[in-house]
Amino acid sequence: MSDSVDYFGSGNEIFQNKELLQVSHLPDGDRIIGREDELTNLANAIKPATRGNTPNNVLVYGKTGTGKSLCSKFITNQAIDRAANNDITIGVAYVDCLQDSTETQAVQSIGHQLNRPTETNVSIPHSGLSTSEYYRRLWQIVDHWYDVALIILDEVDKIEDDDILMQLSRAVESGKLTESTVGVIGISNKVRYKDSLDERIKSSLCEREYVFSPYDATQIQEILRSRSDAFHEGVLEEGVIPRVSALAAREHGDARKAIDILRFAGEIAEENDYETVTEACVDQAHEREETSRLAELISKSPSHAKLVLEAMAFLTQQKGDSDAPVTTNEVYDLYKRLCERDESDHLKLRRVRDILSELEFLSIIEQERKWAGKGKGNYMENRLIDDPEVIIAACNESD
């Protein structure tokens, strides 16, 4: 054997079941920490469905990573089992409204999830039908094959057309369904979402409302500990979970962030061929999580939002101070030059203003209205929350 470098490292094994740390992983009921009241409330709201009756429509609010999606998925799965004992068939469809943001996409997705084409003989093509035809097929499937359809609309505030909320929450009243019934669980991070709804939609969609509060550091520790068998025994150093929890609790008790940081810390230990995951790995993981979270947010934003953000990051870099404010006009000028670079048409100033307020809503930037002086009116100052280098890296990663 030669003494050549072994690029596979010494084979220290960090993870034994990394799947437990994926955001998509749905933990068992006994691994859902500190959400007993919320689960009981949700169960009570949809309980009628387990007997084949119309459940209450529910709106669930709370900041990101507070377990809204997890609890909604968990309780609807449990409802399916409970209903089966009563000979009732419940179908559950989950729509991520950020991804399926138009009415047609959302109805198509619901139809697709509830359809069992070999039994129903109904096809739900990915495109090519009118919205009303997608609805017609959906009601046909529900009426024929289910007693109750439970529809989870995650990030419901991202849906472009409220009409779907009306259609779903009033399907029975309006006679679209004759044999079956429907319940909707809407989930939102925006506490004021309800205020933006039409009165009629509000009264049918918001029969019950629940707010999920952020986790404290102790609950986050418990959530992480209940998943520590993702790692081989003895691999996690003692201070790791408290450190991750403290970081996540500092930023509004986001369990998703905590789980991501822990997974990244394990990956960093693995990449460096360490025998254990250390607190230093956590600090590096925290930075990696920031870039990756931003990259995910940015990759879901339209291409012009990326250009606006890139323009802001370049301007901030030029000013040599990562906290320096930039005015909307400065951003707009550089954004137009970036559009020229990419040979694309630029948007009007009004749209760029909208994009900046969307970026503020996503907590990527902060905005402050300033008074320019008599006769000059107001102007807007924009500041990046993260360092410009992190934003530029995230823009590149999202490509």
Ligand SMILES: Nc1ncnc2c1ncn2[C@@H]1O[C@H](COP(=O)(O)OP(=O)(O)OP(=O)(O)O)[C@@H](O)[C@H]1O
């Ligand atoms: N109480 C909990 N016990 C165990 N794991 C949890 C708990 N709450 C959240 N998690 C985990 O944290 C991650 C984020 O949770 P979830 O997606 O449900 O949050 P959310 O409130 O819906 O956030 P968002 O609004 O960003 O979608 C998931 O991986 C979930 O499994």
